[in-house]
Amino acid sequence: MMAEVAVLNTWDYVAIVCYFMIVIGAAIYALVTTNRGTVSGYFLAGRFMTWLPVGASIFGSNIGSEHFVGLAGDAAASGLTPGAFELNALSLLQLMAFLFIPVYIASGVCTLPEFMMKRFGGRRIRVYLACMSIFVYIVARISVDLYSGALFIQQALGWNQYVAIVCLLFFVGIFTITGGLAAVMYTDTVQVFIMILGGMTLMVLSFIEVGGLHELKVKYFQAVSNGTLNTPNSTCGYPRSDAFQMLRGAHPYNSDFPWPGFIIGQSMTSITYFCAEQVMVQRTLSAKSLSHAQGGCIFAGYIKILPLFMIVIPGMISRVLFTDIVACSSAEACQAACGNPRGCTNMAFPSLVLGVMPNGLRGVMLAVMLAAIVSSLTSFFNSISTLFTVDIWNYFRKKFSKKDPSVKEMMIVGRLIVLVMTVISVLWIPAIELLQGGDGLNRYFTRIAGRITPSVCAVYLLAILWPRANEQGTFWGLIAGALTGFTRLILDFIWPAPVCWEEDNRPHILKLHYFYFNMILFAVVFTVDVTVSLLTEPPPPERLIRTTFWTRFSKAKRSDEDEFNDTSDDDDVGVIDSKQIELEDKDIPEDTEEDSTAKVTEAKSGCSRAMTWFCGYGDESDESQRKARAEEKRVRQITTSIDQDPQAKRFIHINMIVLLGVSVFLYTFFSMDWI
DSSP: OOOOOOOOOHHHHHHHHHHHHHHHHHHHHHHSSSSOOEEEEEEEGGOOOHHHHHHHHHHHHHHHHHHIIIHHHHHHHOOTHHHHHHHHHHHHHHHHHIHHHHHHHHHSSSSHHHHHHHOOSSSHHHHHHHHHHHHIIIIIIIIHHHHHHHHHHHHHHHHHHHHHHHHHHHHHHHHHHHHHHHHHHHHHHHHHHHHHHHHHHHHHHHHHHHHHHHHHHHGGGGGOOHHHOOOTTTOOOOOOOOTSSSOOOOTTTTTTSSSIIIIIIIHHHOOOOOOSSSHHHHHHHTTHHHHHHHHHHHHHHHHHHIIIIIIIIHHHHHHHHHHHHHHHHHHHHHHHSOOOOOOOOHHHHHHHHHHHHHHTTHHHHHHHHHHHHHHHHHHHHHHHIIIHHHHHHHHHHHHHSSSSHHHHHHHHHHHHHHHHHHHHHHHHHHHHEEEEEEEEEHHHHHHHHHHTTTHHHHHHHHHHOTTTOHHHHHHHHHHHHHHHHHHHHHHHHHHOOTTTTSSSSSSSSGGGGGHHHHHHHHHHHHHHHHHHHHHHHOOOOGTTTTTSGGGGGGGOEEEEHHTTTOSSSSSSOOOOOHHHHHHHHHHHHOOOOHHHHHHHHHHHHHHHHHHHHHHOOOOOOOSSHHHHHHHHHHHHHHHHHHOHHHHHHHHHHHHHHHHHHHHHHHHHHSSSSSO
């Protein structure tokens, strides 16, 4: 059976307009109800978020357009295996909630590189990790989101790919540049429910169209394109015999999804993503308490079960309904089908939406895709803004000018860096088509991240669990990981993975499955970190106060406490107290009475006030700004406490056990040979 691909009609556009109105309404609510004039207010939403927006934003930041396009395309080509990435998140979100987050909150930091500086001292690790995180966001997060989102819009609306990208960036920039994290999280909450509603609707209609799960198990293995059937000597284009098994053989070269490599190697990358990346952890740091942060992780874990059913299995259905497009098996056939000679599996989800959904609901699903794109991009842009401003700009500004940056300066820099990074991300997009090879978008994403993130996983685990780890060991471990990972990344550029109908001329070592390379990279960094730490002096005892899992409840006083309470110490994160404002005021030459009056009039003009409100920063000598910063300090003292109500703690632990049990059950059920 072959369903015809439809085009959007009036009701579809009405649904899209309604989506924009709802999301813009949520953004405006965030603009008028939150304080965006302080560092914590802009970058951490004032630290007053409850479990619902925290969990929704974690899910929304994670499920971008690359998930819908990449997971569905991977499922169309290989079967149930991409669902394993989603189930893996169930357990790792709990690891994040119960091992990492209590330490991060107790340390009172704003960014993860800032935490590493507090744990080890010095600045080189902090700056290195901030730069590395931004690099990963560009090559493996933002550019992939833009590419997959533009691909979907191109198919739905017939727009040019780069026109679609520009429109996406304009819409995303409105939220990120003006509203800060609060606007991102409020819009994420709305968009997540839109995603779930639309995704579940598509799942039901897809099962109806294919005839149910039993028919899918029969028809999937018959979904072979006409081009494949006309080339009997080719093995390309045929479904895998183990398509309905999630975890497969352990061979490092012959298996496409080796289960030991996934359980160990991929988990190292995923630990970094969920537990040691700013974009995920930043949501939990915005929570009003540890219980709300952990509750958000629990909520995100429950809804992370859904992508297996609303993205992965529908991706397999798409192969059945649109065989000649999704399962094309030659460069010529794929070029004719989707304009990409290296394969058309990325067309699985767009084809399904446009071919299965009725009038009006196609617009809803386009809104779902827009929600996925906007929620993830706003999250990444906000995190880049935070990392660059707090960890990089702050350091170099004080290093060369010997003066702390003002709050207004940091707000401006945080917005400008978003514009710079978006340009770089767009320039990277052509490299995606080359590097994804024949593996599809989802495996490009995980493979590129695997060249870098296992080394980050090693140093964070040692930092939190091993008090003997010191600054020298951590730094040289990161350098060893960078040399190993970037060497492999360069070799991937030179010898990209071939598509099925191309000969694989790569060196034998490059044919090793990337899951196992993750394990090798982790072992290299772990060994260097431990060895150098043991050969050098242990960290000062003060560095361990509230920066390891074993010392998270410590009440001891640190000499750098003022530094983390945002005074004008050398490592200040940008919140300026009234004394600093008075000192800065002394540097301003005295004006005549007429000049002062003119300046006050100019500053209070309607246009000036509107711009100040829109951008979120105000006059730093204004009394309201001083009160806002005082309130920020008071809130920070409360939110760095990790004491919990016993009943809330018990409820959270029960749900953690339930989620872990569900994860094990689904892994076992979908990995059995049940065909």
